[in-house]
Amino acid sequence: MNFTPPLQPATLIERYKRFLADVTLADGNTITVHVSNTGAMTGCGSPGDTVWLSHSDNPKRKHAYSWELTQTSTQHFICVNTIRANQLVEQALLADELAPLTGYRHLKREAKYGEEKSRIDFLLTDPERADCYVEVKSVTLLADNQGQGLFPDAVTVRGQKHLRELIKVKQSGKRAVLLFAVLHTGIDRVSPAKLVDSVYTDLINQALMAGVEIFAYKAQLTETNWHLSQPIPFIPSK
Template structure:
């Protein structure tokens, strides 16, 4: 995925009200950015970090600029715009860069499914094989040399695991896809210390047929693309 027009750099002052962040641009102006990430963003929003932002030409938007990436003072690149995870994974599948998900003829996004009124991020279909339901999660929390998900208690994420397990029990293929959008993360683990129920459910659904796929990404101000598979560990 390429950024067009190119991203612009700024220095983070603070993030607040979850959806907003104030920055100082390279020419010294103070600017308010929209932040699409409603999570804790632990380690991703330290004042003084370099922020890379995009600009929309949509005149109806209150804030034309969106926070896309953080470049930390320790040199890590992080995608903080959670909307990008689905886009990056979809592009990788369409370009046949994820061997585990190759061989399907149709890809559809945001399809309603399940008993709990969910929408699956990506649905893959092909003749003569089960449908493949893919739930995409963005991993950006780095602690003690490992990437963790989630970064806050997530009832919605727990619901998604239950929905995936139900589809697996019906004979469909189901995948939880961790898109690791932090350049410092090399392994992924469920965050037992943050959301123990999510970690328990993840172990349960894996035993009941839900696959877990983890891929790290190459990130820069020019764009993002999935680069290599990573390992999921049961670290506690």
């Protein structure tokens, strides 16, 4: 994924009201930018960090700029725009770059499914194999300086629902996949954040026992190019 026009650098002042942040542009002007992230964003931006912004020409938008990346003082890149996770996964799926998910003829986004009225991120189908339901979760929480990533960064009732749905998909004889898209260059492995959401961790373990497949792929991130293709370990919590 390449950005055209290129992302623009700024310095983060603060994030507030969940969807807004104030930044200082390279020319010294201070503006408010949109933040496309509903999560806690723990560790994803401290005052003084360099942030990278995309620009929209849509006249209906109140804020023309969106916060896409954080470049931390330790030179890690973090994608804070959660929309990008699905875009990167779709790009990789269409290019057959995710080894466990290759060979399907058709891809459908946001397909309705399940008893709890959910939408799966990607439904992969092929006449010669069982349908494959792929739920994508964006991972940005770095727990330590040793590369341990955690999900979620806040209690996720929606995520709990998705795990219940995936378990039922697998029990119906179809393929069910939970794919962690790791959007922090400092993360080298992923585990459930038991201290954040113990219910989610318990459901992860139930999903594994039921046969739900769980994979983690790490994105290569710079201010100019993003790509998702590197598998990294997923380590369950007890």
